[in-house]
C-alpha cells in the first residue's frame with residue numbers, strides 16, 4: 001500500500017518491508033500473495049482502522065485527500081455503474097454546518113475534511129439496494145486508504161436531507177447518503 005517502502009531483496013528474493021518506518025517481518029520468495037501472511041500491509045490497515053471522532057490540528061495534504069478519493073473511485077460497483085458522487089468538503093464553516101445534519105455527526109465539525117457520498121435517485125427500485133451496497137464498498141476502501149496514510153476516518157449517517165442538499169448545493173433528486181469525516185487522530189480509539 002502507499003506508505004510502504006520495499007527494500008532491495010537478496011538473491012533468495014527476500015525483501016524487508018516497512019510501513020511508515022515500522023518494520024514488518026520478512027516476506028520470503030518472489031511470489032506475491034499467500035507465501036507469507038506476515039508481510040501484508042493491507043492486513044495491518046484492516047486491523048488498525050477504527051472510527052476516529054477526535055482530530056488534532058494537522059491539516060491533510062491535498063495529495064492525500066486525492067489518494068483517498070481515488071481509492072473510492074477504484075471501488076467495484078454493480079455493472080460498473082459508479083453511480084456515486086464523492087463530494088469533498090474542507091471549509092471549516094461547511095464542516096460545522098454538516099455536523100448538524102445528524103445526531104451522530106458532531107465529529108464532522110472538528111474534522112479537517114469530509115467526503116459526502118451522494119447518490120442520484122435510482123432508475124428502478126432494484127438499484128436502490130445495489131447502489132447502497134456499492135457505497136459501502138467505496139466507503140470501506142476509502143477508510144482503509146486513509147488508515148494507510150495514518151489519517152483517521154469516521155462515518156456519519158445523514159438525517160436532514162434538505163439541510164445537506166442546501167450546504168452542498170446538491171440537486172433535489174439526489175440523496176446525501178453518508179459522510180466520512182477525516183483528520184489525524186487526537187486519541188487512540
Ligand SMILES: Cc1cc2nc3c(=O)[nH]c(=O)nc-3n(C[C@H](O)[C@H](O)[C@H](O)COP(=O)(O)O)c2cc1C
Nearest residue numbers: 049050051052053102104105154155156157158189
Ligand atoms: C452504515 C454506518 C453508519 C454509521 N453511522 C455513524 C454515525 O452516524 N455516527 C458515528 O459516530 N458513527 C457511525 N458509524 C460508525 C459505527 O458506529 C462504527 O463503525 C462501529 O461502532 C464499529 O466501530 P469501529 O468502526 O471503530 O470498528 C456508522 C457505521 C456504519 C457502517
